[in-house]
Amino acid sequence: MNTTEKHHFQAEIQQLLDIVIHSLYTDKEIFVRELISNGADACEKLRFTQASGAAIHQPDVAAGIALTTDEAAGTITFIDTGIGMTHGELVENLGTIAHSGTKAFLKQLAEDKKPDAKLIGQFGVGFYSAFMAAKRVTVFSRSLAVEEQGWQWISEGTGGYEIAPAADLPRGTKIVLELKDDAKEFAQKDTIERIVKRYSSFVPFPIELNGSRVNTVQALWTRSKSEIKEEEYSEFYQFIGHDHEQPLLRLHFTADAPLAIQSLLFVPARNFETMGMGRMESEVNLYCKKVLIQAKAKHLFPEWLRFLKGVVDSEDLPLNISRETMQDSALMQKLNKVLTTRFLKFLDEQAEKDPATYEKFYAEYQRFLKEGVVTDFTHKEAVGKLLRYESSLLEKGKLTSLADYVKRMGSEQKEIYCLMAPSREAAESSPYYEVFRERKFEVLFLYDAWDEFVMEHLHTFEGKPLKAAEKAELNLTEPKKDGALSEDAAKALAQWLKETLGDKVGEVRVSQRLVDSPAVVVDADKFMTSSMRRMLKAMKKDDQELGPEKQDFEINAAHPIISRLDQMRQKDAALASQVAEQILDNARVAAGVLEDPRTMLKRLNQLLEKVLNQ
Numbered sequence: 001m002n003t004t005e006k007h008h009f010q011a012e013i014q015q016l017l018d019i020v021i022h023s024l025y026t027d028k029e030i031f032v033r034e035l036i037s038n039g040a041d042a043c044e045k046l047r048f049t050q051a052s053g054a055a056i057h058q059p060d061v062a063a064g065i066a067l068t069t070d071e072a073a074g075t076i077t078f079i080d081t082g083i084g085m086t087h088g089e090l091v092e093n094l095g096t097i098a099h100s101g102t103k104a105f106l107k108q109l110a111e112d113k114k115p116d117a118k119l120i121g122q123f124g125v126g127f128y129s130a131f132m133a134a135k136r137v138t139v140f141s142r143s144l145a146v147e148e149q150g151w152q153w154i155s156e157g158t159g160g161y162e163i164a165p166a167a168d169l170p171r172g173t174k175i176v177l178e179l180k181d182d183a184k185e186f187a188q189k190d191t192i193e194r195i196v197k198r199y200s201s202f203v204p205f206p207i208e209l210n211g212s213r214v215n216t217v218q219a220l221w222t223r224s225k226s227e228i229k230e231e232e233y234s235e236f237y238q239f240i241g242h243d244h245e246q247p248l249l250r251l252h253f254t255a256d257a258p259l260a261i262q263s264l265l266f267v268p269a270r271n272f273e274t275m276g277m278g279r280m281e282s283e284v285n286l287y288c289k290k291v292l293i294q295a296k297a298k299h300l301f302p303e304w305l306r307f308l309k310g311v312v313d314s315e316d317l318p319l320n321i322s323r324e325t326m327q328d329s330a331l332m333q334k335l336n337k338v339l340t341t342r343f344l345k346f347l348d349e350q351a352e353k354d355p356a357t358y359e360k361f362y363a364e365y366q367r368f369l370k371e372g373v374v375t376d377f378t379h380k381e382a383v384g385k386l387l388r389y390e391s392s393l394l395e396k397g398k399l400t401s402l403a404d405y406v407k408r409m410g411s412e413q414k415e416i417y418c419l420m421a422p423s424r425e426a427a428e429s430s431p432y433y434e435v436f437r438e439r440k441f442e443v444l445f446l447y448d449a450w451d452e453f454v455m456e457h458l459h460t461f462e463g464k465p466l467k468a469a470e471k472a473e474l475n476l477t478e479p480k481k482d483g484a485l486s487e488d489a490a491k492a493l494a495q496w497l498k499e500t501l502g503d504k505v506g507e508v509r510v511s512q513r514l515v516d517s518p519a520v521v522v523d524a525d526k527f528m529t530s531s532m533r534r535m536l537k538a539m540k541k542d543d544q545e546l547g548p549e550k551q552d553f554e555i556n557a558a559h560p561i562i563s564r565l566d567q568m569r570q571k572d573a574a575l576a577s578q579v580a581e582q583i584l585d586n587a588r589v590a591a592g593v594l595e596d597p598r599t600m601l602k603r604l605n606q607l608l609e610k611v612l613n614q
């Protein structure tokens with residue numbers, strides 16, 4: 001007696017299958033992930049039923065998944081010992097559109113002109129993806145219900161499917177794919193091993209391929225921190241980070257609101273980008289319930305955090321989200337915000353708890369943080385808290401945070417001062433530093449060419465404006481009187497200097513901030529500092545205009561060179577003007593804006609000759 005029943009697919013399913021069979025050529029491999037996920041779900045449900053104490057068929061057979069490939073026969077087989085399906089379930093599950101994933105996929109297809117296998121991957125259309133690679137699919141299934149029997153379901157994807165009884169099946173489901181000619185690679189063990197490792201390494205049931213276990217590393221991020229050993233973390237990091245060194249930092253956290261997130265993030269010991277290895281790429285993979293959704297997920301973190309490695313798992317991520325919409329979906333943005341905020345908080349706590357490690361992190365990754373301040377408006381302030389600088393109040397080599405700086409500020413100090421210099425020595429002997437030293441105002445020393453732009457972008461910290469030392473409107477409280485030119489004499493000298501130096505300078509004025517230096521130059525542009533000007537020049541393209549370059553020239557009326565210059569201009573105007581030009585060039589050297597110091601050598605030699613002739 002032939003007991004085979006013929007069934008038609010529901011119209012929508014047939015439509016879906018037609019697309020799967022005829023239009024999807026790329027990313028076929030995701031069918032492996034989908035069938036394994038279905039097997040894992042079936043195992044999960046088995047465990048659940050078992051835990052409830054209900055009687056099940058073959059209670060001693062453990063939940064698990066086994067794949068076998070047969071190159072000669074051109075087949076791949078998926079076996080799971082999960083809950084299996086009854087006759088009714090086979091009809092309901094593998095022939096109608098009862099499932100959310102499939103429904104959403106069809107809806108998206110209706111809106112999309114060009115279907116794409118990426119979509120199917122994201123939607124988790126699951127079972128039907130088998131037809132991307134198979135010309136015929138046979139499902140053997142035996143429900144866990146004790147009184148049930150086994151069934152065989154068979155289809156070529158078009159025209160429906162057949163169901164017939166199958167005797168003596170073990171509990172669970174076995175799916176045999178007879179591969180299409182252009183999909184024969186899926187009958188190769190190595191191919192399947194690579195795919196299983198990529199997508200399904202963390203499936204929480206054993207997966208065997210041709211008799212050997214494939215998934216040996218656990219999805220650590222889903223376990224509670226207190227029960228994870230250091231070695232397990234190390235092994236996990238090596239596995240996902242492909243790094244033989246231990247990570248510098250690790251953050252393992254879970255959140256429930258506003259999104260359910262389980263995450264395990266690592267900062268590698270080394271930053272390969274500054275080692276000249278090219279731009280790093282985020283190696284944080286996005287999972288939904290331990291199944292890979294997107295490797296190296298873009299947009300999960302802002303670009304400037306691209307040095308992170310690890311895993312983010314969110315069960316709130318609907319599988320029915322395509323890669324394209326994922327990039328800018330509100331959900332992704334939310335995820336990004338929660339993750340970034342949490343990671344920044346972690347860094348801040350780390351700096352407090354373990355300053356030595358934080359310093360190592362800072363030394364390695366400060367450029368990324370600075371990029372964050374400049375490019376990430378949302379997190380600018382939080383990243384600002386993480387910056388560290390040398391300061392005039394601390395010994396060389398010690399770093400301070402802006403927050404600590406602000407705590408030390410006296411009541412008469414309103415701004416945070418920063419001085420850009422090539423080194424500590426240069427900063428401390430800079431003419432711009434003199435007024436701060438005298439007034440005992442702390443100054444941050446910035447040595448990295450990026451820093452000044454970073455401060456520009458940060459703009460304020462804890463409500464205090466960040467100010468370049470050169471632009472600070474600060475005067476000495478008690479200008480030096482001894483040997484100083486009178487106010488009128490100093491003004492007259494300034495006027496003479498302007499006449500003598502002409503277009504080489506903007507304004508010439510009497511300085512209120514110099515102590516040891518005879519003179520200083522200050523960019524005439526209100527917002528531009530000398531170092532910024534230098535950077536812009538270095539970066540500028542040939543046809544770019546930077547606006548007029550003028551430096552104002554400030555003289556120290558109490559400096560012996562200046563008072564003697566005043567005497568000399570009465571006696572020997574030619575010599576005095578040569579000296580004036582030299583003082584200006586010296587000030588430019590101090591500011592780092594003299595383009596080529598060789599231009600002043602001729603004059604300097606003439607002056608030396610005169611000195612030696614006396």
Ligand code: ADP
Binds near residue numbers: 039085093100124173
């Ligand atoms: P989804 O997994 O998104 O629900 P699928 O089309 O992959 O969609 O599967 C449809 C349904 O078929 C599943 O929800 C499940 O009930 C059933 N199913 C599929 N594979 C198996 C399996 N290996 N064991 C038991 N049930 C399965």
